[in-house]
Amino acid sequence: MDALQDRYFPDLPCFGCGPANEKGLRLKSYLGPNGTVVATFMPWPEHDNGVGFLNGGIIATLLDCHSAAAVTHTAYERGWTPLGDALLPYVTAGIDVHYRRPAPLRDEVSLVAGVLSGSEDAIEAEVRLEYDGKVRAEGTALWKRWRPR
Amino acid sequence: MDALQDRYFPDLPCFGCGPANEKGLRLKSYLGPNGTVVATFMPWPEHDNGVGFLNGGIIATLLDCHSAAAVTHTAYERGWTPLGDALLPYVTAGIDVHYRRPAPLRDEVSLVAGVLSGSEDAIEAEVRLEYDGKVRAEGTALWKRWRPR
Numbered sequence: 001m002d003a004l005q006d007r008y009f010p011d012l013p014c015f016g017c018g019p020a021n022e023k024g025l026r027l028k029s030y031l032g033p034n035g036t037v038v039a040t041f042m043p044w045p046e047h048d049n050g051v052g053f054l055n056g057g058i059i060a061t062l063l064d065c066h067s068a069a070a071v072t073h074t075a076y077e078r079g080w081t082p083l084g085d086a087l088l089p090y091v092t093a094g095i096d097v098h099y100r101r102p103a104p105l106r107d108e109v110s111l112v113a114g115v116l117s118g119s120e121d122a123i124e125a126e127v128r129l130e131y132d133g134k135v136r137a138e139g140t141a142l143w144k145r146w147r148p149r
Numbered sequence: 150m151d152a153l154q155d156r157y158f159p160d161l162p163c164f165g166c167g168p169a170n171e172k173g174l175r176l177k178s179y180l181g182p183n184g185t186v187v188a189t190f191m192p193w194p195e196h197d198n199g200v201g202f203l204n205g206g207i208i209a210t211l212l213d214c215h216s217a218a219a220v221t222h223t224a225y226e227r228g229w230t231p232l233g234d235a236l237l238p239y240v241t242a243g244i245d246v247h248y249r250r251p252a253p254l255r256d257e258v259s260l261v262a263g264v265l266s267g268s269e270d271a272i273e274a275e276v277r278l279e280y281d282g283k284v285r286a287e288g289t290a291l292w293k294r295w296r297p298r
Contacts, residue, residue, distance in 0.1 A: 009199070012199040013199060014195050014199030015195055015197055015206065016206045018197065018199050019283065022195075023195035024195055032216055044172075046170055046171075047164050050162060050167050051161075051237065055165060056213050056241050060206055060209035061204070061206025061207065061210065064206050087199065088200070092248055092249055095209065095246050095250060096245040096246070097246070098243040099242055
């Protein structure tokens with residue numbers, strides 16, 4: 001099965017999840033069990049938080065972009081496709097991140113996202129980063145319908 | 150005047166603000182007016198959000214790391230220096246980011262942070278990213294005392 005990023009926006013140059021950004025993180029997310037969206041990511045050596053773990057900003061980037069995959073998939077499933085000349089159906093309005101435990105810098109981490117609620121105007125998703133069976137960081141992302149003016 | 154990062158943690162390899170991370174963003178923050186901490190940052194071409202503006206994850210990274218400079222400065226001013234073998238006095242417990250307007254990818258952006266409240270256990274900071282006189286993103290970061298076990 002194709003990654004959701006390759007299915008919905010193969011030409012996007014997004015730093016976190018754009019298949020077309022050669023210098024980006026190129027996150028790949030897939031449909032998982034029970035309506036979830038899942039991914040794995042191998043941190044780069046420079047993604048240090050300063051004390052040998054995964055950087056909080058990179059974690060926020062992964063949570064944001066992984067929630068994008070879940071939200072975009074839900075949007076397309078419901079027929080809420082991009083409007084006018086917009087490249088994406090929704091844009092992030094905010095993300096609230098909680099760092100629970102250190103996440104490793106030298107091992108692959110896992111991501112799980114699920115859509116919490118959605119109307120055409122706004123979709124909320126919860127997303128977490130896990131390692132070794134424990135939540136390392138989790139957040140809620142709010143995405144709003146992108147309506148080009 | 151030295152950047153706060155160079156003053157307080159010159160050897161840190163943090164992706165966002167570590168002076169010692171050659172592949173990192175190397176954010177440099179300075180004391181500003183009225184108790185604020187200020188910085189500027191020139192995005193890299195790959196920091197695209199996918200539609201030609203600054204990526205939300207990179208924005209979160211900048212907000213987090215810039216709040217770190219403000220919090221670390223306040224901590225040292227109050228004598229709350231790193232404990233035991235900790236490299237930093239505080240660690241991020243969470244950051245709540247609101248994206249208000251698109252931020253440019255091909256022009257320098259500004260950051261402003263201020264400490265909202267602080268006890269030795271936890272320090273809260275507000276931080277925003279501005280361009281052309283308008284807030285593009287803003288957030289609140291909660292930092293907790295790093296107590297090595």
